[in-house]
Amino acid sequence: MSLIRAWPIWLRFVLSGLLGGLAAFGLAPFGYWVASVLALVLVAPIFQSTETRARAAWIGWAFGTGYFAHALSWIVEPFLVDADRHAWMAPFALVFMAGGLALFWALAFWVARRHGARGVSQALFLALAISLAECARGYVLTGFPWAGLAQVWVETPIAQLLSLFGPYGLGALTLVATLPLGAALALRSRVFVPLGISVASVALALGYAGTRPAVVETGHIVRLVQPNALQHQKWDPEFAPLFFARQIEFTAAEPQPDLIVWPETSVPAWLGSAQPYLDAIAEAAQGTPVVLGIQRGDGPRIYNSMIYLDVDGAQQGLYDKHHLAPFGEYVPFGDVMARFGIYGMAATTGHGFSAGSGAALLDAGPLGKALPLICYEAVFTQDVLSAPGRADFLLQITNDAWFGTRSGPYQHLAQAQMRAIEQGLPMMRSANTGVSAMIDPLGRITEALPLGQAGYIDAGLPAPHSPTAYSRMGDNTVFAVLLVLFSLFWYGLRRRNL
Numbered sequence: 001m002s003l004i005r006a007w008p009i010w011l012r013f014v015l016s017g018l019l020g021g022l023a024a025f026g027l028a029p030f031g032y033w034v035a036s037v038l039a040l041v042l043v044a045p046i047f048q049s050t051e052t053r054a055r056a057a058w059i060g061w062a063f064g065t066g067y068f069a070h071a072l073s074w075i076v077e078p079f080l081v082d083a084d085r086h087a088w089m090a091p092f093a094l095v096f097m098a099g100g101l102a103l104f105w106a107l108a109f110w111v112a113r114r115h116g117a118r119g120v121s122q123a124l125f126l127a128l129a130i131s132l133a134e135c136a137r138g139y140v141l142t143g144f145p146w147a148g149l150a151q152v153w154v155e156t157p158i159a160q161l162l163s164l165f166g167p168y169g170l171g172a173l174t175l176v177a178t179l180p181l182g183a184a185l186a187l188r189s190r191v192f193v194p195l196g197i198s199v200a201s202v203a204l205a206l207g208y209a210g211t212r213p214a215v216v217e218t219g220h221i222v223r224l225v226q227p228n229a230l231q232h233q234k235w236d237p238e239f240a241p242l243f244f245a246r247q248i249e250f251t252a253a254e255p256q257p258d259l260i261v262w263p264e265t266s267v268p269a270w271l272g273s274a275q276p277y278l279d280a281i282a283e284a285a286q287g288t289p290v291v292l293g294i295q296r297g298d299g300p301r302i303y304n305s306m307i308y309l310d311v312d313g314a315q316q317g318l319y320d321k322h323h324l325a326p327f328g329e330y331v332p333f334g335d336v337m338a339r340f341g342i343y344g345m346a347a348t349t350g351h352g353f354s355a356g357s358g359a360a361l362l363d364a365g366p367l368g369k370a371l372p373l374i375c376y377e378a379v380f381t382q383d384v385l386s387a388p389g390r391a392d393f394l395l396q397i398t399n400d401a402w403f404g405t406r407s408g409p410y411q412h413l414a415q416a417q418m419r420a421i422e423q424g425l426p427m428m429r430s431a432n433t434g435v436s437a438m439i440d441p442l443g444r445i446t447e448a449l450p451l452g453q454a455g456y457i458d459a460g461l462p463a464p465h466s467p468t469a470y471s472r473m474g475d476n477t478v479f480a481v482l483l484v485l486f487s488l489f490w491y492g493l494r495r496r497n498l
Contacts, residue, residue: 282313
C-alpha cells in the first residue's frame, strides 16, 4: 500500500482509467469476466491509497470513465447514420455519457473515503456505496442501467442469481466479493475473510444454478423475422419496398408456425394508412397471427407501437412504447433544442415520439399473454417488473441497426437474456439487423440468427417457470437491504473515527 501511495496522483488516475477499460471486457461481446474481477480487485488498493476525499472521487471518476467509455463506445453509431446532421455530436455524446455516468461512481468513492479508516471494512463500504450508486444510475431521471456489473456473468452459471437478487443485487455481490479482497491483498492482512466471502459467493451461485428447474417446451413454434434493413436505407423510398417484400417472403415460407414476429418499425407506413401493407402481411401469413412494429399518429402525438394481427389479419392488440430514449426518440425541451439543430434521431417528424401509457399485456391467443418490450425497454428491469400481471413470455421487437455492428447489439441481447432469468420467462426477440433469438427462462439462447444476416428462424417456445423470488419482491427489497447495510457501515465507521 505504501508503494502505491508513493506514486504521483496522475499515475494513479491514469491507471484507474485503464483498469476501468479493462473491466468492460467482461461485457458482451467479449465476456471476459476474469478481466472485470481483476480490475475490481486492483482498483481497491488505488482507492485506499488516496490521501483526500477529492482524490478518491477523481480515482472513482477515472475508473468509471474508463469503464463506460469502453462499454458504450457503440454510442457513436447512431450519430453516424445521418452524418450530415448528427456526426458532430458523436464525440461529445461518448465523452459526456461516459464522464456523466462516472459521476455516480465518483460520488461513491468520495463517500467511502470520507471515513478515514483504511482496510477491508472501508473497501466493503465502498462496495455498498457503488451498489447504491448503480441503483441510482438505473432510476434517476429516465435511468440508464446499460453496462451494469451483473452483465459480466450472463454466460455463466452465476447469472442464475439474477432470479434471486436481480441485477442490482448481483452487481452488489460482485463488488462485495472483489473490492475487499483487493484491499486485503494490498494490506497483506486478514486475507482469509474476504477470500472466504468470494469463495462462498461463487459456491452459492454454482449451487443455486444446479437447483434451477428444467426447461420444458410448449410445442408452439414462433417465426422470428430479420430483414436486415440498414438504418441509412430503411426509410429510403428506393429500398423500403425491398425490405418489406423480403419480410413478406419470410412470412409466407412453409411450413407455417404458430406466431410470426416482425421487428420494430418494420412497416414503411403509418398505422392509419397502412391497411394495404397489413392486408399483404395477412395474406402471406396464411392464417397465422403476426406481431409487428409500426409507427402511428394520434392527433399531434406519434407513437412507436406494436400491434397484433389475428388469424384473420384483424388488429386485436396495440402497445405503445412508454420508455423512450432521450435524444434518440424524443428531445427534452424540444423547442429549445431545435434552435441548435438537435432533433430526435429515431423520429421521422417533429421533436420525437410520445410515451405510451405504460407496461401492458398483449393477448397472443393460444400462446398466452405476452409482455411487449420495444427496443431498449428490455434494458430496464423496472419496465418488466411494472407489468400489470404475470406474462407467459416476454416479447421484444427492436431495431438494433442504430447500434452498429460492434458491441451494442450484443450487449442489448445480453440484457434481454438477463430479463428472462430474472422473471423465469422465455423471451422471443425479433431484431431488424440481429440478433434475433429465442431465449429460455434460464437465459440461454436456444435459436438465433446472426447479426447482419437477413432471414428467419422457426424456434420452439419454452414454457414459463414459476415466478422467481426477484419477480415477486422486485428492486425495492434489494434497495432496502443495501441501504440498511450501507447505513450500518456508515454508523460503524463513523464511531470508529470519533
